[in-house]
Amino acid sequence: MSTQPIGVFDSGLGGLSVWKEIRQVLPHESMLYYADSANCPYGTRSAEEITALSETIVQRLLAQGAKAIIVACNTATSASIAYLREHYNVPFIGMEPAIKPAAHNTKTGNIGVLATQGTLEGEKFHDTRQRFASHVHVFTQVGYGLVEAVENQTMQSPETNRLLQKYLGYMLANNVDQIVLGCTHYPFLLPQMQAIVGEKASFINPAVAVARHAKTVLTLQGLLNESKDSPTYQFETSGNQEFLRQFVEKNFLVAK
Numbered sequence: 001m002s003t004q005p006i007g008v009f010d011s012g013l014g015g016l017s018v019w020k021e022i023r024q025v026l027p028h029e030s031m032l033y034y035a036d037s038a039n040c041p042y043g044t045r046s047a048e049e050i051t052a053l054s055e056t057i058v059q060r061l062l063a064q065g066a067k068a069i070i071v072a073c074n075t076a077t078s079a080s081i082a083y084l085r086e087h088y089n090v091p092f093i094g095m096e097p098a099i100k101p102a103a104h105n106t107k108t109g110n111i112g113v114l115a116t117q118g119t120l121e122g123e124k125f126h127d128t129r130q131r132f133a134s135h136v137h138v139f140t141q142v143g144y145g146l147v148e149a150v151e152n153q154t155m156q157s158p159e160t161n162r163l164l165q166k167y168l169g170y171m172l173a174n175n176v177d178q179i180v181l182g183c184t185h186y187p188f189l190l191p192q193m194q195a196i197v198g199e200k201a202s203f204i205n206p207a208v209a210v211a212r213h214a215k216t217v218l219t220l221q222g223l224l225n226e227s228k229d230s231p232t233y234q235f236e237t238s239g240n241q242e243f244l245r246q247f248v249e250k251n252f253l254v255a256k
């Protein structure tokens, strides 16, 4: 049993979509969230750069007492989790491209994956695709501009809508009926995406499965917080602290 907080990080605000699910599944756990918004987006950076940025954040979270780290970023998971596991002696839980449930659920035999360039070019994605989706057609699309839309809070702008129409239109034109959200920023665009896709396809957000997996890992390692004290939530950023505070308050009704 440990009352220490869980560290959660992302290139920016996107990982808060994972934070939200962790809070649901692990309501007694305190959390430290770090948004690397000053260095966002990670998606077009090299794996070496992302690993260096991730390591700096992990050291910071560990110095604040994190007992486990959730890498709430698909791109950082793909680029750096193996390195982090090798060098730091706490459990690391990363994002999984949800190709397996998509391949299982599809009726048309066509699935779509919307993710960053870094994730789609990474080994993890290729391995998962080969393991679980060799019997279906996989249509991939880099979500250029979507991370920025969430970071800048322009999710409802005509430009963001145009990008979503283009990316999702490509999937629908290929008779895709399952769309994997392969970037933790994208769940914040779900209402707009659902309006475009309607009943034609379902979206899969891996955050729920990741939160459940985190619970399993903490349980197995004897790290669950079994005290009934109220959890504390802390939010830090390399970007604009006031902007982060407003975003958290607006989306999760938690004052910093």
Ligand code: DGL
Residues within 6 Å of the ligand: 010, 011, 012, 014, 015, 040, 041, 042, 043, 044, 072, 073, 074, 075, 076, 116, 119, 147, 182, 183, 184, 185
């Ligand atoms: N939320 C990150 C992810 O899941 C966004 C990556 C980026 O900053 O480009 O991939």
